Amino acid sequence: MKRFGEHEVLREISFSLGAGEFVALIGPNGAGKSTLLGTLIGLILPDSGSAHILDQDVAQPGEGWRLELGYVPQEFRGFDWMQTGELLDYIAAFYPRARRRWPDLEDWAELPRRTRVRELSGGQRQRLAILLALRHRPQVALLDEPVSSLDPKARRDFVQLLHSDCKARAAVCLLSSHILSDLEPLADRSLILHHGRLLGDWDATDRREDLRWLYPLAPASSPQDLPTTLEVLATTAEGGLLVGGWRRLSEPERAQLEQVWRSVTPADMESVFLALTSGERT
Incomplete structure (x- = not known):
């Protein structure tokens, strides 16, 4: 749990990340x-509570722990007086592996080494922050x-x-973004955060095979008539239901259900994200 004054910012959050996982962290502003x-x-x-990364308590990490981490902040600040190349070389000195450069990332960044940081555009500063954090892999x-800030x-x-x-390296990546179209094809898992609580944690298979949108085919369709193996996660003003547990249904149960509900796949x-954070969550 984390509180700032009377405001509880994080609460009841528990999750783990495995080697090689590429995970999307999504949520509205202020989540x-x-x-x-x-x-x-x-x-x-x-x-x-506590947080552990690479078997280390982040509050009391061991020596060399930070050498295995890369953090890209939401907004990059500081070092305005330095040239881009000077700053990259300065930070690289703290990370021995940074001297084994990541050519593909540097080619992507396309940063002018002799330009001062204060003269960079917003997109270039974002690229610089990424390169500083990740060049040591x-x-x-x-x-x-x-x-x-990128195109x-x-x-x-x-x-x-x-x-x-x-x-390729079985590394762990947790990436926060509002641009879900960039993450959807690649994310192994999606963590949905809202009001400081973790509302959902689904891997890509769960989301594709286990979550369904159901829309009533007749006015008499009622959530109370759904099989008990389905969990209603959210509703819409039009009577639509976001349900979990679809893959636990037998084929006869699905056939019977689809006589009164229209199934939309995948969710x-x-x-x-919109359903769970719109206020119509059950």
């Missing part, structure tokens, strides 16, 4: 995503809205590059 990432990196200490990458092609190319590297990441 607590930045606070959660700051807690995981050790910049913010929880009021209760950390085992755990935590990224807070890293692509918000569509740069966003797509970076997310694909990050995903490929994560898979995409954006529709699930």
Whole structure:
């Protein structure tokens, strides 16, 4: 749990990440995503509970722990007086592996080495923040809205590059973004955060095979008539239902259900996110 004054920012959050997982952290503004990432990196200490990364308590990590982490903040600040190349070389000195450069990432960033940081555009500063955090190829990458200032092609190319590297090295990547179309094809899991609570944690297979939108075919259709194996997660003003547990149904149960409900498949990441955070959640 984390509280700022009387405001409880994080509560009842528990999840784990495995090697090679590429995970999307999604939620509306003010949901607590930045606070959660700051807690995981050790910049913010929880009021209760604990966080562990690479078998280390982030509040009391061992020597060398931070060398295996990469953190991209939502907004990059500081070092305005330095040239881009000077800053990259300065930060690289703290990470021995950064001297074994990641050429594909540097080619993607396309940063002028002799330009001062204060003269960079917003998109270039975002690329610089990404390069500073990830050039040493950390085992755990935590990224807070890293692509918000990038154009569509740069966003797509970076997310694909990050995903490929994560898979090739069995690294862990937790990426927060509002641009769900960039993450949907690649994310192994989706964590949905709202009002400081974790509302959903589905892997891609769960979301595609286990979640369904159901819409009534007749006015008499009622959620009370659904099989008990289905869990109603959210409703819409039009009477639609977001349900979990679809793959637990037998074929006869599905056939009977589809006589009174129209099934829409799959439940995409954006529709699930909007349903769970719109106030119509059950």
